Structures are given as structure tokens and as C-alpha cells.
Amino acid sequence: MATLYTQQSKNIRKTWLLMSVFFVVVISIGWLFARIYGNSSFVVVAVAFSLFMNFFSYWFSDKIVLAMSGARPIKREEDIELYRIVENLCIAAGLKMPKIYMIDDPSPNAFATGRNQEHAAVAVTSGLRQMLNKNELEGVVAHELSHIGNKDILISTIVVILVGFVALMSDFFLRAQFFRGRRDNREGGGQAQIIMMIIGIVLAILTPIIAKLIQLAISRKREFLADASGALLTRYPEGLASALEKISNSQIPLRRINKATAHLYIYSPLKGGQSAGWLAKLFMTHPPAKERIMALRGLEIN
Numbered sequence: 001m002a003t004l005y006t007q008q009s010k011n012i013r014k015t016w017l018l019m020s021v022f023f024v025v026v027i028s029i030g031w032l033f034a035r036i037y038g039n040s041s042f043v044v045v046a047v048a049f050s051l052f053m054n055f056f057s058y059w060f061s062d063k064i065v066l067a068m069s070g071a072r073p074i075k076r077e078e079d080i081e082l083y084r085i086v087e088n089l090c091i092a093a094g095l096k097m098p099k100i101y102m103i104d105d106p107s108p109n110a111f112a113t114g115r116n117q118e119h120a121a122v123a124v125t126s127g128l129r130q131m132l133n134k135n136e137l138e139g140v141v142a143h144e145l146s147h148i149g150n151k152d153i154l155i156s157t158i159v160v161i162l163v164g165f166v167a168l169m170s171d172f173f174l175r176a177q178f179f180r181g182r183r184d185n186r187e188g189g190g191q192a193q194i195i196m197m198i199i200g201i202v203l204a205i206l207t208p209i210i211a212k213l214i215q216l217a218i219s220r221k222r223e224f225l226a227d228a229s230g231a232l233l234t235r236y237p238e239g240l241a242s243a244l245e246k247i248s249n250s251q252i253p254l255r256r257i258n259k260a261t262a263h264l265y266i267y268s269p270l271k272g273g274q275s276a277g278w279l280a281k282l283f284m285t286h287p288p289a290k291e292r293i294m295a296l297r298g299l300e301i302n
């Protein structure tokens with residue numbers, strides 16, 4: 001019988017499978033470039049740069065995200081209630097205490113970041129802190145801690161880096177192809193060269209789009225899982241449902257909006273990021289708030 005925990009394991013396995021596919025795509029594009037330009041160093045560069053970017057993102061992604069968001073660390077005495085909520089939920093979830101950050105922004109929102117629970121951080125906006133009551137704040141914190149417990153943060157970072165790398169390679173190929181112009185083919189086989197070039201251009205255009213759609217789909221699935229995990233942790237789904245209702249109804253825009261970090265927030269800070277149209281859903285980082293609220297209010301916690 002399927003449970004929350006078996007679904008969590010299933011989603012993590014699927015995500016790692018997608019990571020493997022991304023890696024194969026990166027190497028394949030590097031190999032294709034090498035064939036088109038007759039230079040095997042493209043493959044070496046592709047692998048080396050990919051490893052470097054993964055290493056850099058693993059160790060420094062949380063610091064970069066926090067700095068981009070304008071988050072500042074807060075001490076226990078600055079917000080004792082928030083600290084106690086995080087501590088109690090960490091004990092219940094069996095997680096280590098993350099660092100707590102505040103974003104001085106009237107827009108209600110929150111996110112979690114870090115490579116693992118030993119190096120995790122939870123950031124909330126001042127607007128969220130003022131708008132929510134204790135039960136609602138517990139629901140939001142439980143949601144973010146669930147992202148940490150479910151290992152969403154590291155996986156999401158890996159996806160972002162690989163997708164960005166594929167897009168970078170594709171952009172380089174298109175630019176190089178534009179400036180390349182005509183090239184003498186001393187060995188003949190000009191037709192094969194043209195076919196290879198066309199395939200390369202098609203892949204260069206489609207690969208970043210497909211990669212981005214997969215990235216967003218992963219993010220949407222994990223939001224539902226974090227909602228359910230958070231509700232299970234607090235034993236009170238209505239707290240998170242009510243919080244999402246207030247957050248989604250807020251008309252205050254987030255001051256420091258960045259597309260690179262939008263998927264980390266509990267609610268998309270991007271304008272139009274919660275549209276319900278089928279085409280818009282393909283590019284959404286979060287499920288519509290109404291769907292999440294309905295799922296939470298239909299959840300039975302024994």
C-alpha cells in the first residue's frame with residue numbers, strides 16, 4: 001500500500017534518474033560539438049566544467065541564495081517564538097537545528113536552503129512573520145523543514161546547475177555557429193556535416209526548454225510532498241492551508257525577485273507564477289495555491 005514515505009522514496013529515486021539523464025545529455029552535447037568542430041577537447045571541457053560547477057554549487061549555493069535574497073541571520077533573543085517553533089519541529093522531525101534568517105520585506109514568503117541538514121538554513125520574510133499566527137507559522141516552518149528532511153534542497157541545486165550548464169553549452173553552440181560562417185570541408189562528406197550541424201542546432205534549441213520543464217515539474221511535485229510532510233509533522237493541515245491562503249491573497253510584491261531562486265520559496269514570488277492555464281502550468285515552479293490548499297484540507301491525519 002502506497003504511503004507518504006514510499007512516495008517520498010519513489011520521488012527521490014526518480015529525481016536521481018533524471019540527474020543521470022541530464023549528465024548523459026551534457027556529455028552527448030559535448031560529443032556532438034566535438035564531431036561538428038572536429039575537436040575532441042569539447043568533451044573534456046564539458047565534463048570538467050560540469051564537475052567544477054557541481055562542486056562550486058554544492059559548497060556555496062546556500063550562501064549565494066541567502067545573499068541574493070537579502071537574508072540576514074537573526075539571534076534567538078530577536079525572535080524567541082520563531083526559534084522555539086523551529087526547535088520543537090526539528091525535534092519532532094529528527095532534524096538538526098538549521099540557521100534562521102530574516103528577510104526584511106513586507107511580502108509574506110519563506111524558503112529553505114543548504115546542501116544537507118547539517119548545513120541548512122530557513123529564511124522567512126518580516127511580512128510573513130507579521131501576517132501569520134502561531135499555527136500558520138508552524139505550518140510554513142514544517143513545510144520548509146520537510147524540504148530539508150526530504151533532501152529537496154541539494155537535489156534542486158543539482159538540477160539547476162545541470163540545466164544551466166546545458167543552456168550555456170547550447171547558447172555557446174548557437175553563437176559559435178552564427179560567427180562560424182562557411183567552412184571548407186577538405187575531407188568531403190559535406191552533406192553529413194550539414195545534417196550533423198542541423199541536428200546540433202535543433203538539440204541546442206530544444207534541450208534547455210525540455211530541461212527547464214523537467215526542472216519545474218520536479219519542483220511542483222516536491223511542493224505537494226513538502227505540504228503533506230509538513231502537515232504530518234504538525235498534525236494540523238489547516239495551519240499550512242490557512243497560511244497558504246493568506247500568502248497567496250497578499251498583493252505585496254517581493255522586493256528582491258530573482259528567477260533563479262523563485263522555485264525555493266513556499267509560494268512563487270514571480271508575477272503570474274500561479275496562473276492556472278494548462279500552458280502556464282508547464283512553466284510554473286509551484287502548483288496553484290488553490291490545488292495545494294484543497295489537498296491539505298482533504299488530508300486525513302490520524
